[in-house]
Amino acid sequence: MAKHQHDTSANDLWMYFQNVINWVKTVFPNYRKYMKGLPWGIYYNRHKDEHYNSDELEARVAELEMDDDVTNNKGIYAYLLTGEEKHLNIRTFNEKDKLRKYNEQEGVCAKCGNHFAYTDMDGDHILPWSKGGKTEYDNLQMLCISCNRSNL
Ligand SMILES: [Zn+2]
Known part of the structure; x- marks a missing residue:
């Protein structure tokens, strides 16, 4: 009896793996x-x-x-399934550009209009990456840390 139960759970596990593999092959056919x-x-x-095309x-x-701003290709799948941008590690602005813009x-600060030290500000995408904005100088604005946070 104990042996039989063991077989059943092994079969269940195998079935589960098969289901996972079949699901991945259906949703993302290209390996x-x-x-x-x-x-x-x-x-x-x-x-x-969920239904995916x-x-x-x-x-x-x-x-x-192909997107230069996506620095974590492994995160593409999690991003497509959840819509959460954090999985892609979108490229941030480099120090040279941020200092020049500062x-x-x-x-x-481009948002609240107050003056801040460079270390209290951060680079922000004027047009967010999700709306087609690139990590390029023309799309950079410096915001104070609190405005940058409330902008997310
Ligand atoms: Zn501000």
Whole structure:
């Protein structure tokens, strides 16, 4: 009896893995090497009942791979499933550009209009990455830390 129960749970586990694999193959039919090692079991548990268009997803994967501002390709899948940008590690502005912009703004926050030290400010995308804004000088504004936080 105990042995039989063991077999059943092994079968259940095998079935579960099969379901996870089939789900991944259905949602993301194109295999990419950085799919390896991702927590697909968790993705499956959370998103198996949602409806995805695999053609659209494939187009988005290809697009995100080519996006210079996406610094974490492994996070593309979690991003597409959840919509959470944090998975992509969007490129931040470099110190040189931030300092140049800081001087251009004469240390004044682009949002609240108060003056701050450089170390109390941060670079912000004028047009957010999610709306097509790039991590480029023309899309950079310096905000004080509290305005930058409330801008998220
Ligand atoms: Zn401010």
